[in-house]
Amino acid sequence: MKKKKQKKSSILRFYPYTKGFRGNLLLAMLTVIISSAASYMTPQIIRVTVDSVINDEPFSLPGFILSWIESFGGREALRSHIIICAAAALLFAVIAGVANYASRMNLAKGCEGTVECMRNTLFGHIQRLPYAWHNSHQTGDIIQRCTQDVELIKNFVNEQLMTVIRTVLAIVISLTLMFMMNVQLSLVVLCFIPLVLGYSMIFFVLVGKKFDQADQTEGQLTALVQENLTGVRVVRAFGRERFEIERFNKKNQEFADLWSHLGKILGVDWGLGELFAGLQALVVIVIGVFFVENGSITEGEFLAFTAYNSMLAWPVAQLGRVLSELSKTSISSTRLFDILDAKEEQDKEHPRTPPMDGDIVFDHVSFGYGEGGEVLEDVSFTVKAGTTFGILGATGSGKSTLMYLLDRLYELPEGQGRITVGGVDIRDIGLSHLRHGIGMVLQEPFLFSKTFRESIADGSRRSDLETVRKYARMAVIDDAIEGFAQGYETPIGERGVTISGGQKQRVAIARMLMQDTPIKVFDDSLSAVDMETDAKIRQSIKENVHGTTILIAHRITTLMNADCILVLEKGRVAQMGTHQELIAQDGIYKRIFDIQKS
Missing domain, CATH: 1.20.1560.10 (ABC transporter type 1, transmembrane domain)
Known part of the structure; x- marks a missing residue:
């Protein structure tokens, strides 16, 4: 009616x-x-x-x-x-x-x-x-x-x-x-x-x-x-x-x-x-x-x-x-x-703007995408502030969903758990404040039709070449960019079609790092780079980047140096611990490690 x-x-x-x-x-x-x-x-x-x-x-x-x-x-x-x-x-x-x-x-x-x-x-x-x-x-x-x-x-x-x-x-x-x-x-x-x-x-x-x-x-x-x-x-x-x-x-x-x-x-x-x-x-x-x-x-x-x-x-x-x-x-x-008439994303009447450098806590979180059933079931874990936290799991286990909920791309319904940053429920935090505090790189990043310099500086207050190059070096993409005829002024084409998948991911990483957010999420964003480049990027991030880092990956080599690793299976927490603790016990992590090692 x-x-x-x-x-x-x-x-x-x-x-x-x-x-x-x-x-x-x-x-x-x-x-x-x-x-x-x-x-x-x-x-x-x-x-x-x-x-x-x-x-x-x-x-x-x-x-x-x-x-x-x-x-x-x-x-x-x-x-x-x-x-x-x-x-x-x-x-x-x-x-x-x-x-x-x-x-x-x-x-x-x-x-x-x-x-x-x-x-x-x-x-x-x-x-x-x-x-x-x-x-x-x-x-x-x-x-x-x-x-x-x-x-x-x-x-x-x-x-x-x-x-x-x-x-x-x-x-x-x-x-x-x-x-x-x-x-x-x-x-x-x-x-x-x-x-x-x-x-x-x-x-x-x-x-x-x-x-x-x-x-x-x-x-x-x-x-x-x-x-x-x-x-x-x-x-x-x-x-x-x-x-x-x-x-x-x-x-x-x-x-x-x-x-x-x-x-x-x-x-x-x-x-x-x-x-x-x-x-x-x-x-x-x-x-x-x-x-x-x-x-x-x-x-x-x-x-x-x-x-x-x-x-x-x-x-x-x-x-x-x-x-x-x-x-x-x-x-x-x-x-x-x-x-x-579609309802816009809503903040509470008086949203809070707490510091975003506190502990991240998922407390009995359950979530599903409509008729598809539950993707996450009673998931609880804590990401300590300033640490590197890894997440491992098969395709469809809910790894990316965790980050979508953290960034409030999807709203966690009432009664299905809570997510807090520094003890404050993210539903009480202003959307703009929350998202300015979380930098995210996806497995298939989107690049606008701009030059390398504009793409890396996108959304940042600074766009001078020296600052852009600093973060490009952190993402191990500086040499590749300089190899192009126009260097940092080279147009990369719509959606980044003129560069490889690995180069696209590294440009997206540099773009995110330049935002200098307290929380940084890498959602399988090293999947298209080789093992050597993967190691260089992780080492560069470890030496130059401060704050809380969340790594989502299928490669154990990407996660093994994390302070804590969460293993998901069918939307549930299967294992959690350090690399050494996880390979010492029978379970999914050890089986994947043995397969990838051979």
């Missing part, structure tokens, strides 16, 4: 984003009214000219205009200077044109400002959404919502909203003036409006359903392209080009078929609009000529009436198009608010 209510009101929810530009939008609407009103004066000038200037019908004009005509010389003077009537028509045409220009200018400014605010809000909100939310949504679909859907909403406001206002004005002003001239002929025109509105509402529902399907498919198509481009090396390595092309062609065909079907529906909708508009004009002309013949309407009134009918018929006929676009906009706005 809640979702249904949101769909009905989602377009109105964009009102707060117009703050700062409401004056422009209001002025755009006012000038549209002026433009429309001025346009509707021209047929009246034609009516008066034909009936009361060329012919001898009495003037049916406001008193002040009649006084001006009499002071000018009356009907005969206007007949002698009929160019005055033409000048009056031209004046209103100029007013309509200037007002229309002002409307477009203000609408463009208000629209672009509103959309800019919307994009900024969307991007900022996405940055604050939980890691779990990002894992459950495809990147391509998010991009499609933040670009295509936002653009569609902008186009609706920029184009269709003014059409709605003009249509309403056309119905109100035209029908008022038409009824003043001839009631019977006006009733004929009025009969067409419910018919147009009726079939337009039917197509509104049909277009909404089909556009929803097409929009979702477009998001899937964007996600497929983004995924393929990101994994281009895997595609090449496994010779999957033909498979990926076929997969893309299949999804693209599905997308094209949906839009083709939507185009057929819109074609029928718009075709009916044109048909009804033409039929309405034809009926008015036929009946109008008959009324002129029997004297129910004058020639001037007939000309003005047909002009108003044309000015009314086409906007009403386009109402179907407007409703179609409104249907699309409603779907797009709902998809955007699916993002904006």
Whole structure:
């Protein structure tokens, strides 16, 4: 029920984003009214000219205009200077044109400002959404919502909203003036409006359903392209080009078929609009000529009436198009608010900012990823401040999950244990403060498309070359960088695709070390480097880096010098102790050690 209510009101929810530009939008609407009103004066000038200037019908004009005509010389003077009537028509045409220009200018400014605010809000909100939310949504679909859907909403406001206002004005002003001239002929025109509105509402529902399907498919198509481009090396390595092309062609065909079907529906909708508009004009002309013949309407009134009918018929006929676009906009706005309504990461009302150099304690921690069952079960251990702590375990044993919970990438639910740093529950620590105190390098680190120097200094207050080189040497990557033609100014490509996996890991290590955080986590981040480089990095870190270090690895050689080693098995603590203590007892650690030693 809640979702249904949101769909009905989602377009109105964009009102707060117009703050700062409401004056422009209001002025755009006012000038549209002026433009429309001025346009509707021209047929009246034609009516008066034909009936009361060329012919001898009495003037049916406001008193002040009649006084001006009499002071000018009356009907005969206007007949002698009929160019005055033409000048009056031209004046209103100029007013309509200037007002229309002002409307477009203000609408463009208000629209672009509103959309800019919307994009900024969307991007900022996405940055604050939980890691779990990002894992459950495809990147391509998010991009499609933040670009295509936002653009569609902008186009609706920029184009269709003014059409709605003009249509309403056309119905109100035209029908008022038409009824003043001839009631019977006006009733004929009025009969067409419910018919147009009726079939337009039917197509509104049909277009909404089909556009929803097409929009979702477009998001899937964007996600497929983004995924393929990101994994281009895997595609090449496994010779999957033909498979990926076929997969893309299949999804693209599905997308094209949906839009083709939507185009057929819109074609029928718009075709009916044109048909009804033409039929309405034809009926008015036929009946109008008959009324002129029997004297129910004058020639001037007939000309003005047909002009108003044309000015009314086409906007009403386009109402179907407007409703179609409104249907699309409603779907797009709902998809955007699916993002904006997602709950951001939350701090407590008064978060704490304790020192991050204390003991780290996992106290009876249990955790699972939804329907996948428990990943961690009753895990308890302590990482002493200033020590090196190792974690060993098979794939899927929960090693990385421990660090995700420590960094609050996933929130530990109440009643499933607690994690403390320096005796303070991490749920009470401000997110920003917590994450600034924890440096983390993942097994597959992400590098932005920057130079080596920019990548290592990313997020640090200092970016001078000497400081960057200092930390690059700690990560044993300095010599490799200097081997490139441009040295530290060498671009490393999107996601670091131009360098090896081991080089990427070492750049990420240097980047993390440069943050100089009290807690440093290496989540299997030496897996892509050789044994010799592994030893050099560990020795360099031991000599140069202070604070608490957590090493997660599959190699025992990476962990053997740690002050304490935790062994996980299926989410439970299997063993814990120093290297010497663990190889002296039967268990997982000794078995892995014997295998890796041989």
